[in-house]
Amino acid sequence: MDTPTSKAPAPPEAPQGRRTTGKAGDRVFLGLSRGSGIVLLVIMAAIAAFLAYRASLAISKDQANFLTAFAWNPQGNPPEFGIAILAYGTVVSSIIAMAVAVPVAIGIALFVSHYAPRKLAAPMAYVIDLLAAVPSIVYGLWGALVLVPYLAGLNQWLDEYLGWTYIFDKTGSGPARSLFTVGLLLAVMILPVITNVIREVFLQVPRMHEEAALALGATRWEVIRMSVLPFGRSGIISASMLGLGRALGETMAVATVLSPSFVFSGHLLDPGGGTFAQNIAAKFNEADAFGRDALIASGLVLFVITLLVNGAARLIIARRKEYSGAAA
Amino acid sequence: MAKRIDVSGLSAFYGSHKAIDDISMTVEPCSVTAFIGPSGCGKSTFLRTLNRMHEVTPGGRVEGKVMLDDENLYASGIDPVAVRRTVGMVFQRPNPFPTMSIRDNVTAGLRLNGSYKKRELDEIVEKSLRGANLWNEVKDRLDRPGAGLSGGQQQRLCIARAIAVEPEVLLMDEPCSALDPISTLAVEDLIGELKQRFTIVIVTHNMQQAARVSDRTAFFNLSGIGEPGRLVEIDDTERIFSNPSVQATEDYISGRFG
Ligand SMILES: Nc1ncnc2c1ncn2[C@@H]1O[C@H](COP(=O)(O)OP(=O)(O)O)[C@@H](O)[C@H]1O
Ligand SMILES: [Mg+2]
Numbered sequence: 001m002d003t004p005t006s007k008a009p010a011p012p013e014a015p016q017g018r019r020t021t022g023k024a025g026d027r028v029f030l031g032l033s034r035g036s037g038i039v040l041l042v043i044m045a046a047i048a049a050f051l052a053y054r055a056s057l058a059i060s061k062d063q064a065n066f067l068t069a070f071a072w073n074p075q076g077n078p079p080e081f082g083i084a085i086l087a088y089g090t091v092v093s094s095i096i097a098m099a100v101a102v103p104v105a106i107g108i109a110l111f112v113s114h115y116a117p118r119k120l121a122a123p124m125a126y127v128i129d130l131l132a133a134v135p136s137i138v139y140g141l142w143g144a145l146v147l148v149p150y151l152a153g154l155n156q157w158l159d160e161y162l163g164w165t166y167i168f169d170k171t172g173s174g175p176a177r178s179l180f181t182v183g184l185l186l187a188v189m190i191l192p193v194i195t196n197v198i199r200e201v202f203l204q205v206p207r208m209h210e211e212a213a214l215a216l217g218a219t220r221w222e223v224i225r226m227s228v229l230p231f232g233r234s235g236i237i238s239a240s241m242l243g244l245g246r247a248l249g250e251t252m253a254v255a256t257v258l259s260p261s262f263v264f265s266g267h268l269l270d271p272g273g274g275t276f277a278q279n280i281a282a283k284f285n286e287a288d289a290f291g292r293d294a295l296i297a298s299g300l301v302l303f304v305i306t307l308l309v310n311g312a313a314r315l316i317i318a319r320r321k322e323y324s325g326a327a328a
Numbered sequence: 329m330a331k332r333i334d335v336s337g338l339s340a341f342y343g344s345h346k347a348i349d350d351i352s353m354t355v356e357p358c359s360v361t362a363f364i365g366p367s368g369c370g371k372s373t374f375l376r377t378l379n380r381m382h383e384v385t386p387g388g389r390v391e392g393k394v395m396l397d398d399e400n401l402y403a404s405g406i407d408p409v410a411v412r413r414t415v416g417m418v419f420q421r422p423n424p425f426p427t428m429s430i431r432d433n434v435t436a437g438l439r440l441n442g443s444y445k446k447r448e449l450d451e452i453v454e455k456s457l458r459g460a461n462l463w464n465e466v467k468d469r470l471d472r473p474g475a476g477l478s479g480g481q482q483q484r485l486c487i488a489r490a491i492a493v494e495p496e497v498l499l500m501d502e503p504c505s506a507l508d509p510i511s512t513l514a515v516e517d518l519i520g521e522l523k524q525r526f527t528i529v530i531v532t533h534n535m536q537q538a539a540r541v542s543d544r545t546a547f548f549n550l551s552g553i554g555e556p557g558r559l560v561e562i563d564d565t566e567r568i569f570s571n572p573s574v575q576a577t578e579d580y581i582s583g584r585f586g
Binding site: 206208209211212213214215216217218219222226227230231233 | 379381384409410411412413414416417419421423424425426427428436437440441486489490493
């Protein structure tokens, strides 16, 4: 009789012990995650403050309008530099890249996810994955060695037939080291990553949504229009933002292809122009401390543009949230 | 509008696996036929052969004939897309298009078929939603997303969507299995009204439901795991539930009733 009674209290203790360890574990985890969150925020705030401080040093001595001037001459006397050309070049080349890459990516993703036979779809997805991993300098070299000479013909054609649009009017006979070429190169670079994300999203469309359309007598394309594209909408936007982020910040490939200049031209086929990242890469090494501060200031502007673009995308996604299919 | 279905010698496969074997039956126009039987005996598979949905499953293949009045749905030259426009379907889980408003959900099938004036569409929306007993609940929020409705309302929205195109046959695969009892009753009442206009085939796991809504009941069974499902018998619902001619049917029904 003794043995059972002395053993009886033991079991209730065991779970209690486990519960306290559980609580301690919770507390440790909470502390760790909260701590690392705070550290991260502090580090980011410190970096931002440092950059903003350095940038303000440069901007306060700028004798030209930092936002609108067409020049980059911080070492000059007086120092004059402005980001207008860079902002224009960055935005225009990214718009061209998106306009080309997003529709093509949607097309390829649809083909791989809904049209291609399985035997073809798997290797295609794999190749696209590989393309996404190619380093950007390789794209840059390909752009300079293959794309630029190859595009001479296309440029001529565009100039001849679409020259009346002004933007496709090519003045002079310079090589195709233009914003247009940069845009196309960026399109090629961001295509794989956009395609892959969109393909994943398309594969996640619930079978029951597609069957809903099929049962109403929808053809394959109508199923895509009624079920797949609407379901994938926010995914397409997110994927595009991922690509756009890469395009806005791409450095090496742009620097390899573009022949930079600080002369404004609305003719997209003319060589010249510049982007934030390309300008920083090109000027950073030979710049003195003040010149680097100026480049930092330009980098901050790129950062703000990226933030604005991302915010806009979030707004678009949020506004359609109740129709997004996430609720179903 | 409603048509007779006449199935003969129908088998369906998933790849090399035969899911149903040699099924023949007739479904009269403007009647409700219930399919009952244990899980996996091929009720859904058979139902989906009646509007050529079976073949959208990878590896899906059908042998045999399905006559809709005097047209063989599996004759060469018949477009499966056209078949699905005349044989509507309601699924086990309500699946309104989540990105569409209630109104657009109802008109989705119509907009596939052709162009309508806005006033025509409005009339069809009201008629279909009234037909699905949903009009009074949603008439003030036709432009709200269909996904915001309750499960039972969503299922009735799916029914409205299916009947908006005035199909000749309406197939329902366990339409109430995801619904609460009150929504289930609403849908059952609706089936009673819809059979005035449509030929209805409904799969159900619920004996009482089969007894309540159907005129004819078909019992399916399979002889073992991996064996294809077969039609055991089809008869008037009253007879199936009181005095079936096959022992297996009686065992199945009485087993469920305790
Ligand atoms: N998509 C599928 N792929 C392969 N086999 C399937 C598929 N769907 C159903 N089956 C098989 O077909 C048989 C019948 O299934 P089903 O028609 O869903 O039965 P029920 O609706 O009567 O429960 C089962 O053996 C099942 O495993
Ligand atoms: Mg089933």
